[in-house]
Amino acid sequence: MILKNDNLHDFRMIYFNSDGYEGTMCGNGGRCITAFAASLGLISNEAVFLASDGVHRSIILKNTINLKMSNVSEIKKFDDGFFVNSGSPHFICLNKNPNKININFIGKKIRYQQRFAPEGVNVDFITKKENIITIATFERGVEAETLSCGTGSVASAIAVSINKPDGKYNYIINAKGGKLQVSFQKKRNMFSNIWLSGTAVKVFEGTFETETLIL
Secondary structure (H helix, E strand, C coil): CCEECCCCCECCCCEEEECCEEECCCCCHHHHHHHHHHHHHCCEEEEEEEEEEEEEEEECCEEEEEECCEEECCCEEEEEEEECCCCCCCEEECCCHHHHHHHHHHHHHHHHHHHHCCCCCCCEEEEEECEEEEEEECCCCCEEEEEECHHHHHHHHHHHCCCCCCCCEEEEEEEEEEEEEEEEEEECCCEEEEEEEEEECCCCCCCCCCCCCCC
């Protein structure tokens, strides 16, 4: 990710996948770049920043970074799962135990299916018990399993709420990389006031040099 100056907002977030190409919205990335901006003294405990899918608001409360996501209305039902665009495209599959299946093998097959062409799709395998969702994600651009996915967590929480009545919902998301929380308001087929929350911990610091960086 690159934190770039922006004339209208606190900063601009530019996100690259590990394949070297600029990616769509990254929810956990939005939370982490908020923590990074605070560590640089660019913001205090709140930020308004621009990302690939529009403007986001983030709030730091103690060790928790809360990120407001874009509204979601692009949802499709399939016989084998749900497609939800939560800033990035996701296909959600229900599975009894996501942590015991071959995520890379099955996820890669779904990621390249013709129905999701040409951009492809991220694939989330989930199980739900009450308001707790267990998730495992195959991420495009990484082309492998990732230990936690913010937009995937949001998409999964929305997917399990599609057939529920209008109202406010809150879910705990258990991923291999840690725990997140997703809350939102549902009204008809629109999901709004979506918040993605979790910790963001600094684990590494380094520098790099480049002769030319054009964005």
